[in-house]
Amino acid sequence: MLRHSLRVRLLLPVLALVLLATVAVTVVLATVEAGRVRRDATIAMDRETSALQSLLAVTRTVMLDRVHDGMRLLQSQAAALxxxxxxxxxxxxxxxxxxxxxxxxxxxxxxxxxxxxxxxxxxxxxxxxxxxxxxxxxxxxxxxxxxxxxxxxxxxxxxxxxxxxxxxxxxxxxxxxxxxxxxxxxxxxxxxxxxxxxxxxxxxxxxxxxLKALDRVIGNSRLLDSGFVALFDARGTLRFHSRTGATTRPADIDRIVKERPGDWVIRSQAVPGWGFTLVAAYPASDVNGAIVRQSAWIVAIGLLVCALLLGLQSALIWVRVLKPVQHLTDVAEELSRGRWSHTIAEVDLHDEIGTLARAITRLANSVRLAMDRLGKR
Structure with missing residues (x-):
């Protein structure tokens, strides 16, 4: 029966070890990948908000210089009157x-x-x-x-x-x-x-x-699949928001920022000197979805590697063990029927199969000599 097959008995421990190793490696890689996805989401959020903070700071500085120049001109012309x-x-x-x-x-x-x-x-x-x-x-x-x-x-x-x-x-x-x-x-x-x-x-x-440049930058901003970046003024009115991704409706963005649902990661930052609030947010499901997709790829690759290793191990067992054993079994079967004119190439092996082959060769020679003596009487 198949379950008593030497191949099965040899492959089952190998299969168990390969599967165990594959599962362990897959779990470790999936955990590492999950951490990477979360870090990447945080880095993306920081990158978007930092770029916008810098743009607003530069805009304010440049425009304040113009304001000071205009104020000096207004006051000098007024003083002339x-x-x-x-x-x-x-x-x-x-x-x-x-x-x-x-x-x-x-x-x-x-x-x-x-x-x-x-x-x-x-x-x-x-x-x-x-x-x-x-x-x-x-x-x-x-x-x-x-x-x-x-x-x-x-x-x-x-x-x-x-x-x-x-x-x-x-x-x-x-x-x-x-x-x-x-x-x-x-x-x-x-x-x-x-x-x-x-x-x-x-x-x-x-x-x-x-703020056309700011509107353009924020409009093109996107966090994962469904996240967004938004800018609110001092009165809490939504001024600019992402126009890419799954969350683009102003009403939805306003609701998420105000209600702060538990399944969203939301970060709010005050914009110094503006009175604005910069908000970056994404749903946890985006991260979880990315983790599931990456983990699925890791599992698929792990199973492929497992199949390849098992196939390689099966081929090696067949070539190095089962095929020689099968040949020696056939020779022993022929010897039991009185046919001993077989060449046993396995005698050149330097392992247990070689030892068995040499023993069978000696046995065949002994049987042949005994039969020759009996034939001469």
Missing amino acids: GAPHPGGPLALPGRSQPVNDLLLGNTPQGDRFALVDSVTSIMDGTATIFSRSGDEFVRIATNVRREDGSRAIGTVLDPQGPVIERIRRNESYYGVVDILGNPYVTGYEPIVPTDGGRAIGIWYVGYKTD
């Missing part, structure tokens, strides 16, 4: 109550745009003169535009923003500010009367951030 001091009541569109005008020398600035437009005609960007009215600072001259294209005169400085507290302390502010729903790299300087005291207005110069 005269010292600042409060003016009389000024009615502005969209406001039920008048605000204080602001004079430079004898020149009122309320609802007049020559100064702010002359600055931006040279330096581009936007410029504004704010006048203090109670606790508010109102735009009385500006070329910042509303969505309908009109000048945003009569609008107030954000009372909850980062600027107003600094101005109330007669301190300047330079940084990124949300103006009418858009991020600007800005500079604000308090307008203080020559005799001192609290600020009566604000000089403002700013540049609307041109």
